[in-house]
Amino acid sequence: SRMDQFLAQLPKVELHLHIEGTLEPEMMFALAERNGIALPYRSPEALREAYQFDNLQSFLDLYYQGAAVLRTRDDFYDLAMAYFKRCDQEQILHYEIMFDPQTHLNRGVRMNTMMEGLVGAQQDAQRHYGASSNLILSLLRHLPEEDGIAALEQAKPWQHLINAIGLDSSERGNPPSKFKRAFELADSYGWHRVAHAGEEGPADYIWEALRDLQVRRIDHGVRCQEDAQLVEYLIHHQVPLTVCPLSNVRLGVYNDLRQHNLKQLLELGLCVTLNSDDPAYFGGYLTTNMLAVQNALKLSETQWIQLTTNAINASFAPVERKMALK
Numbered sequence: 001s002r003m004d005q006f007l008a009q010l011p012k013v014e015l016h017l018h019i020e021g022t023l024e025p026e027m028m029f030a031l032a033e034r035n036g037i038a039l040p041y042r043s044p045e046a047l048r049e050a051y052q053f054d055n056l057q058s059f060l061d062l063y064y065q066g067a068a069v070l071r072t073r074d075d076f077y078d079l080a081m082a083y084f085k086r087c088d089q090e091q092i093l094h095y096e097i098m099f100d101p102q103t104h105l106n107r108g109v110r111m112n113t114m115m116e117g118l119v120g121a122q123q124d125a126q127r128h129y130g131a132s133s134n135l136i137l138s139l140l141r142h143l144p145e146e147d148g149i150a151a152l153e154q155a156k157p158w159q160h161l162i163n164a165i166g167l168d169s170s171e172r173g174n175p176p177s178k179f180k181r182a183f184e185l186a187d188s189y190g191w192h193r194v195a196h197a198g199e200e201g202p203a204d205y206i207w208e209a210l211r212d213l214q215v216r217r218i219d220h221g222v223r224c225q226e227d228a229q230l231v232e233y234l235i236h237h238q239v240p241l242t243v244c245p246l247s248n249v250r251l252g253v254y255n256d257l258r259q260h261n262l263k264q265l266l267e268l269g270l271c272v273t274l275n276s277d278d279p280a281y282f283g284g285y286l287t288t289n290m291l292a293v294q295n296a297l298k299l300s301e302t303q304w305i306q307l308t309t310n311a312i313n314a315s316f317a318p319v320e321r322k323m324a325l326k
């Protein structure tokens with residue numbers, strides 16, 4: 001349709017993307033073979049069939065298992081480059097990608113290995129596609145804060161190639177306040193701060209991320225509507241929310257896209273952005289998310305342009321790059 005055409009050609013920015021969540025079953029099998037690792041599935045198709053999640057934790061279990069095929073610098077390079085190529089095909093001109101170093105450090109993969117692969121791919125994508133990107137080092141909130149601080153210390157030599165700290169993994173029972181000192185250390189590196197909050201966890205975790213971690217963006221944040229004062233605050237301060245519609249449906253945050261509050265939040269005047277989260281696991285990349293949202297919620301062209309403008313404003317791109325994107 002004309003609207004699908006409009007969405008396909010619209011210049012895009014992606015701010016909530018786990019690079020380990022772009023590991024397609026085919027690449028998982030190829031890397032497993034390259035590294036001599038056995039997978040407990042017969043084929044990529046059989047693996048894909050196992051992607052039926054009840055909640056965040058049931059997804060995370062498979063996601064961490066899948067990430068175990070990533071061992072070498074080339075693995076991280078190939079993973080990132082496949083996503084960057086995809087971005088070029090979808091008019092995604094700027095992206096800020098998260099990675100979970102603890103997932104890899106705890107398996108004996110060195111920080112240098114990850115960083116050389118990821119940064120190498122970022123540089124090549126800049127050269128080949130003219131795209132700009134930022135790296136967000138994300139801590140696993142189910143692990144102790146000390147473990148996260150150890151990861152940050154390993155990242156210190158790379159501090160100028162990392163743009164922000166993030167916080168992800170199992171939200172319930174792991175409040176943002178647990179990571180106050182880790183986020184202070186990241187601040188001393190000159191990094192921006194973001195955190196997953198209000199995905200499965202309560203609205204109070206959004207307040208905590210703002211107050212205790214001083215975050216500049218909230219990843220997900222869709223449960224903010226359970227607290228009217230919080231909604232008012234988010235509007236007044238234009239705190240960006242990186243909303244991930246297909247992720248929310250696949251993980252049971254909403255039963256159906258038609259129940260998703262993305263359009264409502266946008267119309268209330270929040271700085272909403274649209275993102276794909278873990279596209280290899282949740283059924284599609286950014287354009288697929290947009291088409292599914294359009295099908296379910298029917299946004300106007302003006303609203304779609306607003307979502308993109310919000311993403312440009314909410315990004316950590318240098319001001320000259322933001323102007324070029326507009």
Ligand code: ES4
Binds near residue numbers: 018021170199247278
């Ligand atoms: C994640 Cl959807 C989601 N939520 C929390 N942590 C994550 N890590 C990767 N995807």
Ligand code: ZN
Binds near residue numbers: 017018196219277
């Ligand atoms: Zn996420």
